[in-house]
Amino acid sequence: MGPRPPSLEIRSAPHLHAPLSVERIMRNVVLALLPLCAFGVYVFGLSAAVLILVVTASCLVTEHLFNRLSGRANTLSDWSATITGLLLALTLPPGLPLWMGAVAGFIAIGLGKALFGGLGFNVFNPALVGRAFAQAAFPAAITTWTAPFVEGRFVQFIPTSLTAPFMTPASATSGYGVVPLDMVSGATPLALHKFERITTDALDLLLGSTAGSLGETSALLILVCGAYLAARRMLDWRIPVAVLASAFVVAAVFYLADPRIYPDPLFMLLTGGLMLGAVFMATDMVGSPVTPLGVWLFGALIGSVTIIIRLFGGLPEGVMYAILLGNAATPLIEAVTQPRVYGETRGKKKP
Amino acid sequence: MSLLERLARKTFSKGVHPPGKKASTQAQPIRRLPFAAQLFVPLSQHLGRAAIALVRPGQEVVRGEPIARADGFLSVPIHAPATGIIQGSALIPTAQGPKTEALVLNVYAADSQRVLYGAPREVEHLAPPELISAIQASGMVGLGGAAFPTHAKLATAREKNVETLIVNGCECEPYLTTDHRLMLEWADDLLRGIRYALTASGAGRAILGIEDNKPDALASLRARLAQDERITVEAVKTKYPQGSAELLIKALLGREVPAGGRSHDVGVVVQNIATLAELGKLLPRHEGLIERVVTISGPGIKRPGNYLVPLGTPLAFVLEQVGFTGDAGEIILGGPMMGMTVASLEVPVTKAVSGILALQGAVRAGGARRVYPCITCGECLRACPMHLNPAQLGQLAARREYETMAQRFHLDTCFECGCCTYVCPANIPLIHYFRIAKSVLREKAA
Secondary structure, eight states: OOSOOOOOOOOOSOOOOOSOOHHHHHHHHHHHHHHHHHHHHHHHOHHHHHHHHHHHHHHHHHHHHHHHHHTOOOOGGGOHHHHHHHHHHHTSOTTSOHHHHHHHHHHHHHTTTGGGTSTTTOSSOHHHHHHHHHHHHOTTGGGOOBOSSOTTTTTSOOGGGGOOTTOOOSOTTSOOSSSOOOOOBOOOHHHHHHHHOOOOOHHHHHHTOSSSSTTTSOHHHHHHHHHHHHHTTSSOTHHHHHHHHHHHHHHHHHHHHOTTTSOOHHHHHHSTTHHHIIIIITTOTTTSOOSHHHHHHHHHHHHHHHHHHHHHSSSSOOHHHHHHHHHHHHHHHHHHOOOOOTTOOTTOOOO | OOHHHHHTOBOOSSOBOOOOOOHHHHTSOOEEOOOOSEEEEESOOSSSSOOEEOOOTTOEEOTTOEEEEOOSSSOOOEEOSSSEEEEEEEEEOOSSSSOEEEEEEEEOTTOOOOOOSOOOOOOTTOOHHHHHHHHHHTTOBOTTTTOOBHHHHHHHHHHTTOOEEEEEEOOOSSSOOHHHHHHHHSHHHHHHHHHHHHHHHOOSEEEEEEETTOHHHHHHHHHHTTSOTTEEEEEEOOOBTTTSHHHHHHHHHOOOOOTTOOGGGGTEEEEEHHHHHHHHHHGGGTOOOOEEEEEEESTTBSSOEEEEEETTOBHHHHHHHTTBOSOOSEEEESOTTTOEEOSOTTOBOOTTOOEEEEEOHHHHTTSOOOOOOOOOOOHHHHHOTTOOOHHHHHHHHHTTOHHHHHHHSOGGGOOOOOHHHHHOTTOOOHHHHHHHHHHHHHHHHO
């Protein structure tokens, strides 16, 4: 009777699946981060390129090492460790000693991700865990900035980059090797404002021709890359909108109260890591809430805490801690913002 | 359709848009499938108590003759799908798992197979109670897949004084086109069936909800219904799972069936297109349900289409008739979003089977998709039409916290439409987890 009876698979419905996969989302995030990396290299040169490679390699090796130690399957192919590496590199000063970058990468994956149980189980954004560690361990190096567009940046390293492992660079301007580079230490626009009350031109901030972390300088490019992901539904646009809107509102309140002391809100949006953090860090799916209302609350928390830290904290920058705080608050936010279910009659008991 | 009309289309919130896959069958007229040499007619093809056999081994039966009677009110009789001789009863496999008792009917090969049982009668003037018993006697059940006895649903609706009869012509499952074809080809039967259902349920008006991917059915029914002011036709947006009764009520009337409640709690009774079309065909002839229209489709089928299949026909015979290529890993009863795979081709077509699909399956596609941990991307929350939190439910299921799932996260509201699992980029079998959770809780409660 007919063809040989086939071997039948018993599966649970549904028997169709949308094309989206974790691997595809992660690959697209990597794609969206590449222009930022390229721009960072264009602005800061060879040091930036090598720092990105070293940090990312460190993350991948660490991920592989922990997989081997815990007997898990290889997870490098899901691209998540690559994202952590790129994101972490983008938050670091371009002239950071390479060995510090490698250590930060190890901490990001090891402490920020693997110890929690790997992808999906990490409470905090791993890249920010690495960044926070670097901030605590290398306070001087992490706040040593390099001016953009330095002559000869593509053929020579920023002197501090090649500091020997476990050594601290003397100073960014001390020169290195036989040919001293005309490297000027550049202060970030935020630091300039906080400590010297100098405001940077908004256009420079948009285009990214200022001193700062590797990938945070061009607000415009970050927005474009983020929009690409959001258009592909691989990034929740509500989070950056909530972060930026709340940061703007809080900054505006202070600015209106006393414009001489407090910077204008647009300046606040365009400076520091806020844009990068809002678009690429706060939106890390694992550490952000899933409930519709929770997403807005989460973004608003991050935006306002960022401004409060910037204005009243000892540091010029506050995005990192704001997002880590947001990550920590996520379970609480989710618990209080469960959506109303179809047919649910709240407060009423069934007869 | 203008942009404004598109935006104003009636629908529910969330849901998904799986590929329709209806092109290969929706334009083809309903055809009749030949009779298999042997039919296996289960005594339980409906929700409720199994029917009680009326025939003995060796007894000759005529096509359409009752061979099993209803066991109480929540049960329906079974009629002989073909003229032949009863060989006996046997335990046969089902898609659900446990074997079930079926009457084995050896079909007379030379018989013309015209339905000789039954005689024309006047139905329009029957009083509701008589109509309801006539519907029960026809063996009619919900043909959309639930197989709930139709007369019982209509009788309850009458008791609860519902005001609206919603006729479900959404057919939101991919591949399936039986309702579409029935609306085009059996329109007169459908209209009669709607009138019977209005009388039986006591509802004052009927609304046909039809997805707007069937413009020909919408147009032809609108034209025919112009005379009857009790019946209106509404287009609803093509979106899965619009065919769920709760979501169709929401789309058409804006009402939500309260959790744990039924349609009649919001004054509505919902009936499937196919059910009412069959009803309109069978009642005036005083016949019983002995065959049904089934969409047979999928990449493994050479001659996809809509076929009128005698109940009790084994899948092996059906597949042979429609040119099964043998190149399929999954044979599914129903649609691809909610249907069940079968483990054996001895499973027969029953009243609940709306589709038979031969899909490639995971093994032939190069292995099952890799399952990642949940990255809380939120896709499932954006898909769940019941506004549940499937991500949270899935994480609780992984920790076996089934009570928490039910008490705090509305597990019982989930009707297993499969949207969350369809979109999950981590390929987590969420619906499967939820089914396990529900059955564990059921067992604990029992």
